[in-house]
Amino acid sequence: MKSVLVTGGLGFIGSHTVVELLARGYRVVIVDNLANTRAEVLDGIASISGQRPTWANIDLADPVACRALLAGLPELAGIIHFAAHKAVGESVQKPLAYYRNNFGSLVNLLDYTAERPQCRFIFSSSCTVYGQADSLPIREDAPVKPAESPYGNTKQVGEEILRDGARAHGFRAIALRYFNPIGAHPTARIGELPLGVPQNLVPFITQSAAGLRGALKVFGNDYPTRDGTCIRDYIHVVDVALAHIYALERLLAGKGSDPVEVFNLGTGTGSTVLEVIAAFERATGRKLQYEFAPRRAGDVVAAYADTGKAAAGLGWRAELPLERSMADAWRWQQALAGK
Numbered sequence: 321m322k323s324v325l326v327t328g329g330l331g332f333i334g335s336h337t338v339v340e341l342l343a344r345g346y347r348v349v350i351v352d353n354l355a356n357t358r359a360e361v362l363d364g365i366a367s368i369s370g371q372r373p374t375w376a377n378i379d380l381a382d383p384v385a386c387r388a389l390l391a392g393l394p395e396l397a398g399i400i401h402f403a404a405h406k407a408v409g410e411s412v413q414k415p416l417a418y419y420r421n422n423f424g425s426l427v428n429l430l431d432y433t434a435e436r437p438q439c440r441f442i443f444s445s446s447c448t449v450y451g452q453a454d455s456l457p458i459r460e461d462a463p464v465k466p467a468e469s470p471y472g473n474t475k476q477v478g479e480e481i482l483r484d485g486a487r488a489h490g491f492r493a494i495a496l497r498y499f500n501p502i503g504a505h506p507t508a509r510i511g512e513l514p515l516g517v518p519q520n521l522v523p524f525i526t527q528s529a530a531g532l533r534g535a536l537k538v539f540g541n542d543y544p545t546r547d548g549t550c551i552r553d554y555i556h557v558v559d560v561a562l563a564h565i566y567a568l569e570r571l572l573a574g575k576g577s578d579p580v581e582v583f584n585l586g587t588g589t590g591s592t593v594l595e596v597i598a599a600f601e602r603a604t605g606r607k608l609q610y611e612f613a614p615r616r617a618g619d620v621v622a623a624y625a626d627t628g629k630a631a632a633g634l635g636w637r638a639e640l641p642l643e644r645s646m647a648d649a650w651r652w653q654q655a656l657a658g659k
């Protein structure tokens with residue numbers, strides 16, 4: 321039974337990936353310091369999987385604690401590294417905390433793979449690295465643009481740290497550039513748990529529809545798009561989780577020539593904000609209250625993925641449509657209300 325360390329394994333994408341790893345017979349160890357989630361996510365994982373993975377509550381940016389944790393896990397087949405601060409706006413207010421946490425944890429973990437290159441490494445990156453791409457759909461060889469936020473910088477430089485570490489120490493890694501993960505597990509036992517006012521579109525929609533928030537503010541309807549609102553590539557979180565299984569299996573099979581490979585995780589389809597709202601209304605039969613508001617600083621007009629490299633390299637494609645994501649997100653919101 322191969323053992324995999326999942327950092328941030330109680331988070332949104334992490335928890336869904338843990339469920340898929342357990343379903344495929346991997347032994348999973350979760351490390352999560354609850355910086356952006358809650359301990360009861362482990363109950364949700366256990367209720368779906370019928371297994372309760374080991375959970376270590378440590379700060380991976382602490383080199384002593386991280387080394388002590390890893391010393392007890394000498395045979396890891398892989399590390400899937402989700403744990404990071406990820407709020408774009410917050411990163412502008414607290415850049416040093418973002419660099420300390422996101423780089424410190426990454427480097428501490430890579431010390432392990434430097435000593436044990438048989439342990440493969442998967443890194444959560446983001447389409448944020450592309451900024452406003454020059455052409456759409458966005459290919460992995462599109463130029464990386466100057467980061468628009470310290471958060472985006474931690475993803476760009478994180479990929480560079482991977483490449484330099486792999487070149488010097490001989491380990492293998494894959495960076496997965498997420499577009500916009502949304503939705504929740506179809507069992508409604510795990511999902512997105514935004515703490516505080518949601519910054520992202522879909523959790524704000526579900527909380528507004530649940531009466532927890534006022535009307536949705538649509539940030540800008542004067543963009544050069546088919547309906548004036550921004551375009552993004554919204555991908556079901558279960559599809560994103562499955563892509564991590566495929567990436568791990570590619571690494572374990574020793575496929576690929578580059579020590580560090582990069583793949584987009586998107587559906588290849590762009591949707592405007594108004595189209596997301598319409599999909600929510602169709603999926604749930606509920607009318608969403610919204611109003612137009614000024615543009616949000618830092619938003620790009622449009623971003624959606626070229627999916628060809630992931631299809632060819634990972635043998636993976638997103639399969640769940642936008643309406644299914646909205647239905648699952650709403651079911652999860654209703655389950656939260658019942659907690």
Ligand code: WQD
Nearest residue numbers: 406408446448519520521524537538539550552593616619
């Ligand atoms: C999507 C669209 C908003 C909220 C960010 C990060 C990215 C990743 C996902 C971490 C935009 C509009 C939003 C609202 C709105 N994060 N919107 N009203 O900005 O594409 O991506 O989150 O990995 O790295 O950059 O996602 O959901 O915030 O916004 O109109 O209340 O919805 O303007 O056009 P984004 P988002």
